[in-house]
Amino acid sequence: MNSATSCCKGKKVTDALKFLNNIELNEQLNIFENDLLNVIYSESPSKELHLVYLKGAMHCYKNEWYVKGAEICQIACTVLRTPMILTLLAKCLIKIGELETAESALNEANVMDIKNEEVWAYLTVVNIKMGNFGEAKVCYIRALEYGLQTEMKNEINTLFGKELDILI
Template identity: 30%
Template sequence: VELGGPPPGCAQPLPEASEAAALFVKAAEARAPFCDALSRLRLGKLYLATGKWYEAKAVFLDACRLEPSATTWLGLAEACLHGGEADQAQEALSEGNILDPKNAEVWGVLTVACAVLGKVEDAEASLKQALALGLSIKETFPVGRFILQQMGDQFRDRGMYQLALQAYRRGILQKSPVPSLCEALADCLVTVNEPQEAVATYALIAESGTATQQEKQGALSAAVELSRKLKREADVDRFGRMLHALHTAPP
């Protein structure tokens, strides 16, 4: 978990993280008092990684009382947001913003919280701040979906596709693209009628070393269809051969 948490898009909690959280609590109880903020941050991170939002909220609340920082408020906000308390998440992020107005992650999660609450103008303003401050896919508290993807999904679901594209594009790494982010970007590009960039983005999934066979097949099928519409026969042939190779590959 300290090295990055669960893989992006992972729907199931990691057994290792669950076990680590239990051991962490046991160790903490054995040494009294358990009162340092760093230990609480680590335990909170474990709870977030395993989807234990209530437990994470309690730990981060203590951390905020003990030694408030943008990081402790960010952790509390993540727990509240994913626990269905977007209003409390926004309040926590406002506190974090006061302590560190240049924290890109705080602005990113604030974007999501505002969007969930229907505060679209505030969400748009927060998005601009998050991107200006360099928000990336390197996160303090990974929770399954990157903050950038959560931001993009919120704007996409509201039909604000250009803002969604800004968020998705920021998360795409050419050397090691994240399949779920690439798929979200490519699908959004199709919606706004940008087929050429969509094809290139689907190709990133097909060539990714971390994409599953199902993800690659879906991306290649979409790339073939779009290439056919664009009358790019060379690409139709190339992606078609890649798709055939996947279908005929031994399990």
């Protein structure tokens, strides 16, 4: 890669990160739709854009655009697979009902970071939704063991109420 190409790629990454800051600080969704998505979808996937993919997918998840969030996570996974992007992918997939694929992403994230309580928590969610209560119990115990945050614990309790009583 020559220095001109490197410079242009660096500018695109910087511009994309500026777009993300504007979106987060000013709630400017039109920037996301008009500019950032253009960068995400028009560029060849690259490690330099990984943070852009992650933040863009997080923005999609927050705004309940789960299919688009999953698409962006999948682009990110072509260049760098991390527990964070795999967990976010799984969260989007859970919301759109793709439980087996979500479980696969979470299992991969779990191999990378076995002590990640969020991964264990979402494995609990997936297993309860799929009716695998024995597996869900193991996952829930691991999530608690590794420091399951109160917010996520409450979310699981709200989602599953009586089913959760079976686990405890």
